[in-house]
Amino acid sequence: MTKTFASIAGVSGFVPEQVLTNNELARIVDTTDEWIVRRTGIKERHILKSGLGTSFMASRAVSGLLQKTSTSPDDIDLLICATATPDFPFPATANLICDLVGINGPASFDLNVACSGFIYALSTASQFIETGKYENIIVVGADTMSANTDYTDRTTSTLIGDGAGAILLKPNARTGLLDFLLYSDGSGYRALFQPAGGSREPATPQTVAGKRHFWSLDGRTIYKHAVVRMSQVFTDLLKRNNLTADMIDWFVPHQANRRIIEMIADQHKFPRERVMTTIQKYGNTIAASIPLCLWDYEPALKRGDRMILASFGSGFTWAGAYLEWDLESDRRPVAGTFSPEMAEVH
Numbered sequence: 001m002t003k004t005f006a007s008i009a010g011v012s013g014f015v016p017e018q019v020l021t022n023n024e025l026a027r028i029v030d031t032t033d034e035w036i037v038r039r040t041g042i043k044e045r046h047i048l049k050s051g052l053g054t055s056f057m058a059s060r061a062v063s064g065l066l067q068k069t070s071t072s073p074d075d076i077d078l079l080i081c082a083t084a085t086p087d088f089p090f091p092a093t094a095n096l097i098c099d100l101v102g103i104n105g106p107a108s109f110d111l112n113v114a115c116s117g118f119i120y121a122l123s124t125a126s127q128f129i130e131t132g133k134y135e136n137i138i139v140v141g142a143d144t145m146s147a148n149t150d151y152t153d154r155t156t157s158t159l160i161g162d163g164a165g166a167i168l169l170k171p172n173a174r175t176g177l178l179d180f181l182l183y184s185d186g187s188g189y190r191a192l193f194q195p196a197g198g199s200r201e202p203a204t205p206q207t208v209a210g211k212r213h214f215w216s217l218d219g220r221t222i223y224k225h226a227v228v229r230m231s232q233v234f235t236d237l238l239k240r241n242n243l244t245a246d247m248i249d250w251f252v253p254h255q256a257n258r259r260i261i262e263m264i265a266d267q268h269k270f271p272r273e274r275v276m277t278t279i280q281k282y283g284n285t286i287a288a289s290i291p292l293c294l295w296d297y298e299p300a301l302k303r304g305d306r307m308i309l310a311s312f313g314s315g316f317t318w319a320g321a322y323l324e325w326d327l328e329s330d331r332r333p334v335a336g337t338f339s340p341e342m343a344e345v346h
Contacts, residue, residue: 006129006137007176007326010069010168013295015046015161015282022158029154036158043106045161045283047146050129053087057164058142065138065166066101073102077134080125082117082141084314085148089173097140100118114192115254115313116182117141118165119321122309123180125169127165137169139170144288148194150214159217159256160275161283165291175324179241181233186223186315191218226256226312231264233320241322247272247306250297254311255279255289256283264310286313301325 021044022033036042048057058081066073081094094108113120118141128134142164151157167243169177196212207213230253238244245268253261258279265275276293285292290309294301305325312318 002173002269004130004132005172005174005176005178006126006169007172008167008323009170009293009327010065010071011165011176011291011298011327012061012065012068013163013165013288013292014057014064015163015292016047017084018047020047020161023330024289025142025151025158028151029157031154031158039257039259040159041261041277041279042158042283043280045281046163048144048162050147053093053096054083054085054142054144054164055087055093055096055100057144057162058083058093058097058140061142061164061166062097062101062138062140065168069168071136071168073104075136076103076138077106077136078125078128079103079106079108079138079140080121081108082121082139082219083110083143084112084114084117084286085144086110086112093142094140111315112321113287113317114315115256115284115286115289116311116315116317116319117313118290119180119309119311119319120176120182120317121287122167122321123182123319126177126180129169129171132171135171138166139169139291140164140166141287141289141291143288145215145284145286148213148215150211153214155219156215156217159284161285163282163285163288163292165288167291167294172326177321177323179237179322181236181320183229183233183318185316188221189314191221191225191316192216211337218298222312223257223260225316226260227263228320229312229322230254230260230310230318231267233270233318234308236266236297237308237320237322243306243322248274248308249305250276250301250307250308252276252290252293252309254313255282255293256312259319301327303328
């Protein structure tokens, strides 16, 4: 029996208009542009205006995707939103996105796996395609981490940016998403989490005064585990699919830290010019990180390109995907996105 693959049939993205540069951040917290670039690779990030919410960015990305692929909202069977920063505890941000773009009736739900959320959502959506249940699925990765960030803490405030990326999945008889690896280890949750605001520690005047609604980070622990785990999924995906690194056209890592990205690429002797890198202008956009890479680099992609996606984040969670690109991309650069120098890890 012929296998059906889930294939990316379109990609779009959105970042807020407001740009926060390192020099501007240095006026708020004790840091410098040189320190941030040296330790993270980030030059600037986009910040969403307060009160708009993650659904605002996600709906812009989805609207652009529908227009770009000439897809009617009525044709969508399912929308999954990967986010760690929903508009509300409930309802799901996916529900709000659908309402904003005119998708009425089909299933929609959120998936919260933090920085690994997009690959988890991609894997989930692909099952519906492969089984023949659905034919048109939108997967969104979107986060507004600025809303949960203490801008007097240079450990966290220098790292994040806001954004959204969306892809359209369709059935493909030849190729598409070929393999996934999904992992978790909850014992490490304290290294990267938001202490208050959930059912374990609901909001009180004391939690607000104690800044416990901001996220916290054990940078050394996260760095160590991110390198090991993301490198692991790269190696395992190669082995499982009888590949070598030189057979891969693009490595698409979660954009957490330039040094993490460089170390993984170097461990596998993978050319840095074939590593998608957008951290310098977007920062760490959590679940939006990987789809924003695909959006930015789309003009450089060609049908048949092989890619490995890898992520690591809170939980701990880590994930990987192997796919073949089967979309004849628009070769014209999208305004404000891809440029040749972006294909380098500076």
